[in-house]
Amino acid sequence: MTMSKILIRGAKVLGGEPADVLIDGETIVETGTGIEAGDATVIEAAGQILLPGLVDLHTHLREPGREDSETVLTGTKAAAVGGFTAVHAMANTFPVADTAGVVEQVWRLGKESGYCDVQPVGAVTVGLEGKQLAELGAMHDSAAGVKVFSDDGKCVDDAVIMRRALEYVKAFDGVVAQHAQEPRLTEGAQMNEGIVSAELGLGGWPAVAEESIIARDVLLAAHVGSRVHICHLSTAGSVEIVRWAKSKGWNVTAEVTPHHLLLTDELVRTYNPVYKVNPPLRTEADVMALREALADGTIDCVATDHAPHPHEDKDCEWAAAAMGMVGLETALSVVQQTMVDTGLLDWAGVADRMSMRPAAIGRLEGHGRPVSAGEPANLTLVDPAYRGAVDPAGFASRSRNTPYEGRELPGRVTHTFLRGRATVVDGKLA
Numbered sequence: 001m002t003m004s005k006i007l008i009r010g011a012k013v014l015g016g017e018p019a020d021v022l023i024d025g026e027t028i029v030e031t032g033t034g035i036e037a038g039d040a041t042v043i044e045a046a047g048q049i050l051l052p053g054l055v056d057l058h059t060h061l062r063e064p065g066r067e068d069s070e071t072v073l074t075g076t077k078a079a080a081v082g083g084f085t086a087v088h089a090m091a092n093t094f095p096v097a098d099t100a101g102v103v104e105q106v107w108r109l110g111k112e113s114g115y116c117d118v119q120p121v122g123a124v125t126v127g128l129e130g131k132q133l134a135e136l137g138a139m140h141d142s143a144a145g146v147k148v149f150s151d152d153g154k155c156v157d158d159a160v161i162m163r164r165a166l167e168y169v170k171a172f173d174g175v176v177a178q179h180a181q182e183p184r185l186t187e188g189a190q191m192n193e194g195i196v197s198a199e200l201g202l203g204g205w206p207a208v209a210e211e212s213i214i215a216r217d218v219l220l221a222a223h224v225g226s227r228v229h230i231c232h233l234s235t236a237g238s239v240e241i242v243r244w245a246k247s248k249g250w251n252v253t254a255e256v257t258p259h260h261l262l263l264t265d266e267l268v269r270t271y272n273p274v275y276k277v278n279p280p281l282r283t284e285a286d287v288m289a290l291r292e293a294l295a296d297g298t299i300d301c302v303a304t305d306h307a308p309h310p311h312e313d314k315d316c317e318w319a320a321a322a323m324g325m326v327g328l329e330t331a332l333s334v335v336q337q338t339m340v341d342t343g344l345l346d347w348a349g350v351a352d353r354m355s356m357r358p359a360a361i362g363r364l365e366g367h368g369r370p371v372s373a374g375e376p377a378n379l380t381l382v383d384p385a386y387r388g389a390v391d392p393a394g395f396a397s398r399s400r401n402t403p404y405e406g407r408e409l410p411g412r413v414t415h416t417f418l419r420g421r422a423t424v425v426d427g428k429l430a
């Protein structure tokens with residue numbers, strides 16, 4: 001469906017009153033009630049929610065190097081199915097995205113895909129080795145226009161390197177996104193350190209390994225007057241540190257993944273490696289603290305940490321399995337279940353936490369905009385009444401490592417529009 005004019009009729013815009021939205025070409029040209037369809041293609045959307053296209057700050061697309069698990073094409077298809085119109089592609093590829101050449105390659109592949117905009121993230125250090133700053137300026141000045149830098153998968157654990165990175169990105173209003181994991185405290189760690197790890201005899205991953213790095217980095221960001229973003233918060237203590245840093249007026253932002261809003265370390269008792277993830281699933285008390293923090297804005301946004309792995313890296317014993325879960329195609333449903341259906345967040349709040357805020361943190365233009373005339377038509381239409389069991393066989397992603405197989409989740413993305421072009425129609429790729 002590549003009609004130039006589309007009329008979305010009767011959807012609740014950001015969950016508010018039903019309205020019509022007319023798209024012409026790449027742009028929203030009119031919103032209101034009783035808009036004449038004329039020669040536009042009409043999408044009847046009564047009962048559905050219209051949101052700005054979702055933006056992910058944290059996606060692993062795996063290309064170049066691990067095309068057996070995902071490619072930019074399959075990953076952007078999965079993103080579109082999940083309602084995303086822009087994703088940030090993490091730098092831990094092979095080769096690592098630590099040069100202008102590699103980020104431009106990923107950026108070009110994104111342009112060719114056409115399903116979802118791809119904004120490459122640049123590595124902070126050469127080869128993610130944490131020893132020497134990568135060419136941050138060259139990546140920023142490249143066609144890819146990198147503004148978010150991260151060694152995600154690894155922590156920038158050297159305080160001097162972290163300080164230099166924060167100072168460097170300040171010059172162009174960039175941000176360092178930290179994967180907060182103190183390496184010495186997590187050697188051999190297999191799951192959250194607590195009652196369950198003690199009972200199962202698995203190596204524990206203490207909350208302090210995350211919290212000590214976050215505490216250090218918010219202090220560093222304040223000291224040099226730069227922006228720091230904390231990836232995938234997973235503990236109640238991390239929430240407290242971010243809340244404190246924000247109360248000081250420091251430039252600190254944070255994300256939480258859908259799985260950390262729903263799942264706990266009790267699931268590890270199954271020894272099913274599909275629940276093995278970095279940072280690990282924590283406790284019920286952590287889950288509740290994360291939900292509350294997302295609701296009150298202490299945590300700025302939801303980010304998927306979509307981490308595809310081929311089955312041979314997950315279908316093995318717990319200790320040998322790779323860490324990570326796919327998440328793009330189920331993110332909005334998990335957020336509906338944990339935040340909307342619980343009354344913690346309304347749909348306008350979802351739009352803020354899954355589109356406006358992540359676009360603002362990434363300084364991404366053309367996304368996370370209001371649904372109003374003159375804005376780019378990056379839109380997501382959701383049927384919140386839908387109920388269905390997750391079937392990974394139907395995923396657009398190349399990988400199947402979802403923790404939600406067979407689980408009934410609410411809501412379904414029916415349509416996604418990228419600059420006025422439908423990438424998803426009736427829940428299926430266009």
Ligand SMILES: [Zn+2]
Pocket residue numbers: 152153154179231232278279
């Ligand atoms: Zn990470």
